[in-house]
Amino acid sequence: MKYKIIPVTNFYQNCYLIWCKKTFNAALIDPGGEYKKILNVLKKYKLKIKKILITHCHLDHIGAAYILSKILNIPILGPHKNDIFWLKNIKLQNKLFNLPHCIFINNIWLKNKQNIFIGKINFQVYHCPGHTPGHIIFFNKSNKIMISGDIIFKNSVGRTDLPKSNFYVLKNSIKKMTFLLKNKKDIIILPGHGEKTSFYREIKNNMYLK
Ligand SMILES: [Zn+2]
Numbered sequence: 555m556k557y558k559i560i561p562v563t564n565f566y567q568n569c570y571l572i573w574c575k576k577t578f579n580a581a582l583i584d585p586g587g588e589y590k591k592i593l594n595v596l597k598k599y600k601l602k603i604k605k606i607l608i609t610h611c612h613l614d615h616i617g618a619a620y621i622l623s624k625i626l627n628i629p630i631l632g633p634h635k636n637d638i639f640w641l642k643n644i645k646l647q648n649k650l651f652n653l654p655h656c657i658f659i660n661n662i663w664l665k666n667k668q669n670i671f672i673g674k675i676n677f678q679v680y681h682c683p684g685h686t687p688g689h690i691i692f693f694n695k696s697n698k699i700m701i702s703g704d705i706i707f708k709n710s711v712g713r714t715d716l717p718k719s720n721f722y723v724l725k726n727s728i729k730k731m732t733f734l735l736k737n738k739k740d741i742i743i744l745p746g747h748g749e750k751t752s753f754y755r756e757i758k759n760n761m762y763l764k
């Protein structure tokens with residue numbers, strides 16, 4: 555598995571281009587805006603972009619998804635259907651995040667423990683509400699990589715001051731995921747904002763999880 559981070563919007567949202575080294579099949583995770591910048595990156599790699607995956611329906615994560623799905627002729631998968639509030643309230647999001655209007659229509663909502671494939675790479679979906687009600691993460695067991703969206707960051711966690719968010723639900727969602735830390739093997743966290751971290755490090759040091 556290989557990946558490239560494409561930071562987009564004023565929120566420096568990490569859009570991930572992820573691909574399988576064997577098949578060159580690829581996916582975009584959370585293309586939150588600046589679709590031209592994303593297309594320019596895609597030009598540099600000879601990949602077969604098969605799908606767009608979404609962790610949650612905040613505008614900084616979905617802003618360029620629909621236009622890219624049309625240009626590249628690929629489906630949008632995710633997040634969990636409990637994020638429908640944010641999908642229906644794009645105008646509210648324009649004000650909240652001060653980001654431009656966009657259309658967002660996904661093809662499939664994803665369910666807890668559903669499996670997604672990018673070429674030969676498997677990602678398991680986990681429903682992790684709290685930051686938004688329908689937030690999901692993508693976990694790749696063989697490489698021990700978690701694409702965590704906005705649930706957890708290096709030394710921080712996702713905002714819970716927004717409508718439909720809840721700090722205790724979020725904290726509980728994160729703690730539930732510790733079952734993934736089997737045999738003391740750590741997990742790399744690729745978050746929606748900021749630099750990568752590790753799950754064990756955050757469980758130990760992140761003051762929001764105390
Ligand atoms: Zn968010």
Ligand SMILES: [Zn+2]
Nearest residue numbers: 612614704746
């Ligand atoms: Zn975000």
